[in-house]
Amino acid sequence: MTKKLIIKNVLLGFLSWLIPFAVSFLFYKPGGELVVPYATFKSVILLVGTISGCYLLYRYFKFVEHHFIKNGIMVGLSWLVLNIVLDTLILIPMMKSTFTAYFISIGLGYVAIPVISIAMGSILDNKLKKL
Template sequence: MNKYLKMVLYGLIVWLVPFIISFAFVDSQGNFVIDETFFKSIMVVTGAFIGVILAVRYFRDVETNYLNEGIFLGLIWLLVNLALDLSMVYGGFFQMSVTQYFTDIGMRYLSMPIYTIGMGYALMQNAK
């Protein structure tokens, strides 16, 4: 599979899994059935777990330029996830403004390039 297609598909999966899991914690009116802070923690942990699994899987096929791959992978995932979420905000699925979205949710996606760049850096150091 083309590496760019793989980056985008993995980015979609990183977004989709927590999105699907979130339905277990929201009722039909869109209200949380658990504490909102606990819900957000579950989503962060779920996203990080899936993200690390997919980043490890992605890096199995990388043989050089680990740091550059980590930077690019993290940025692609960040853009894919922000685009999907913002389409939900603009589509009315998330009842919040764009500013509120970035303060409540959007900033959390910065963890994606943090761990993909970290993996790329560690692999680069290991390859020396």
Template sequence: MHPHLRLLIYGILTWLIPFVLSLFLYGPDGTLTIGVFAFKSLMIISGAASGALLIFLYLRSLPAGTNWLTAGIIVGISWLLINWALDLMVMVALFGMGGWEWFIEIGSRYLVIPAMAILAGAAAEIGAEKR
């Protein structure tokens, strides 16, 4: 698979995995079946865990000699923008949540993606230098 296509697909998956999980946490009447804080915790944990795994899989798929820090920056920024775009389409455009409310309650949490990706790229860079 072409690296750009993998970057896009994995970026979509970082948003889609927690979203699909969230669907199972709502009852038929559209209300949460668990407490709101448990829900938010599950979303953060599932997003971070799936994001970390996908960052690892993506970086592992790149050829030897890659500038790992640059790759981490590209992944982090790309996936942040993908997640923001998908979330804005669903939460703001579809469900009518206010833009500022969305950013404070949800959007700012996506900043963990570039943090993890950049640090993974930096760790890979350090590891490559020690070989």
């Protein structure tokens, strides 16, 4: 992995966390009260995270020329860890939650990141082999 690709990985990974986090503020009143049912909020944020995450992975893979599956594994796992670390540092204290409660409610959903990135890497690898 080149230095340029590592930088893209970290920056895009940070955006994969920041975009849903920023959008989530649209659903809270200034006092911290949720303005929609929690299930709706959770569904919308999951959708925002999936759409933005797929787009960011697309942007990442535009710079990958080979070893697509390996890159899919690396980017997926690094974004998974980055998202959980940022949530642990910022979101869990804001929620006044325990790590276990957070992980069951939110963190487990981040497993989708490596699943999607590895799938993208596999598709690109198979496509390259057919050329």
